[in-house]
Amino acid sequence: MADIKATLKALIIDTLDLEDISPEDIIDNEPLFGDGLGLDSIDALELGLAIKKTFDVKIEANSEKTKEHFYSIDNLVKFIEQN
Amino acid sequence: MKLYINKIHVWLNGLNDSTSLNSWANGDIELPNTYALPKPAYYPKTQLRRLSPFSRVALHCLDMPQVLTASLPLIFASRHGDLAKTVKLIKDSASGEDLSPTQFALSVHNATSGLFGIATKNTTATTTISASKNTFIEGLIEALMQCQKNHEEVLYCYCDFDVPDEYRQYEEKQPARCIALLLSAVKSKETLVSIDLSPNSTLSNKKSVQSKQETPPCIDFIRHMYCQSQENIACKNYTLSLGFH
Numbered sequence: 001m002a003d004i005k006a007t008l009k010a011l012i013i014d015t016l017d018l019e020d021i022s023p024e025d026i027i028d029n030e031p032l033f034g035d036g037l038g039l040d041s042i043d044a045l046e047l048g049l050a051i052k053k054t055f056d057v058k059i060e061a062n063s064e065k066t067k068e069h070f071y072s073i074d075n076l077v078k079f080i081e082q083n
Numbered sequence: 084m085k086l087y088i089n090k091i092h093v094w095l096n097g098l099n100d101s102t103s104l105n106s107w108a109n110g111d112i113e114l115p116n117t118y119a120l121p122k123p124a125y126y127p128k129t130q131l132r133r134l135s136p137f138s139r140v141a142l143h144c145l146d147m148p149q150v151l152t153a154s155l156p157l158i159f160a161s162r163h164g165d166l167a168k169t170v171k172l173i174k175d176s177a178s179g180e181d182l183s184p185t186q187f188a189l190s191v192h193n194a195t196s197g198l199f200g201i202a203t204k205n206t207t208a209t210t211t212i213s214a215s216k217n218t219f220i221e222g223l224i225e226a227l228m229q230c231q232k233n234h235e236e237v238l239y240c241y242c243d244f245d246v247p248d249e250y251r252q253y254e255e256k257q258p259a260r261c262i263a264l265l266l267s268a269v270k271s272k273e274t275l276v277s278i279d280l281s282p283n284s285t286l287s288n289k290k291s292v293q294s295k296q297e298t299p300p301c302i303d304f305i306r307h308m309y310c311q312s313q314e315n316i317a318c319k320n321y322t323l324s325l326g327f328h
Contacts, residue, residue, distance in 0.1 A: 017132035038129055045184035053181070 004077050015050040016043050028073045057083040084280045086227045089273040090265035092144045093305055096258035108309035114258050125151055126202050137165040138195045141242040144263035145199055154205045159196040160212040160222025160241045170247045219301040220318045230268035239264045241301055260301055277326040
């Protein structure tokens with residue numbers, strides 16, 4: 001679980017070129033999009049693709065559940081572990 | 084036909100200030116081999132990460148005093164566009180990879196002018212031009228037409244980078260170059276340089292020999308500009324010369 005978390009944070013920083021952000025800056029239970037880390041919808045697509053490639057999970061594009069999964073690091077880890 | 088330059092901002096393989104550009108134009112220094120990419124200061128910090136080197140340079144050159152807030156029409160010209168990005172997408176596509184949504188969304192020829200519009204909240208029309216080897220001049224003519232028609236200033240930006248190795252057989256190595264001009268059809272006290280542009284009276288029917296070694300017209304233009312040369316600038320179908328004010 002800690003492994004997935006670290007990989008995920010590194011993946012977010014690397015995929016989205018977040019130069020000024022370190023893994024510690026990404027708080028596990030804070031929102032990734034909008035208020036928290038301030039990512040937007042293009043980032044969501046980019047991140048979805050990277051997660052799909054790295055963890056080999058299927059992400060449904062137009063599902064309310066997907067929104068939930070992408071809410072925070074904690075939610076994403078849960079989602080990846082279940083798949 | 085006359086066109087007046089009221090502001091100018093050049094970036095040539097890293098050379099960005101008029102002192103170094105003067106030295107280069109007079110043959111005192113060579114262009115640098117490597118360069119650091121500029122950061123357009125007005126561009127939202129959180130969005131900078133999405134900009135390719137090509138877009139960063141073009142958006143940087145468009146950063147001129149009083150231009151960002153003036154909501155002027157923009158003519159954006161580039162022969163190859165953001166070719167490095169295009170090549171990467173084509174390769175990913177050919178090898179069956181999913182395309183990066185960010186890269187794909189910003190891969191069209193008018194992406195850079197769109198980014199400029201968004202960053203400066205400029206909803207005025209933009210025009211993009213790609214016209215083979217003559218792109219710089221054809222873009223300038225488009226700018227002239229828009230200046231004359233609307234009697235107002237327009238922004239002109241031309242940008243091209245060296246082609247990726249995959250295209251090397253078609254074009255010799257060239258410096259990355261970008262020039263942004265604030266243009267007007269009428270002379271004013273702001274005018275720095277005037278451009279005299281006229282179609283050649285006899286259009287050459289000769290097929291021009293495809294040479295890989297020609298200096299791009301934009302680089303000739305920048306050289307003339309910074310060494311204040313009034314000699315004609317060679318370009319197909321048009322004769323171009325500069326006057327200094």
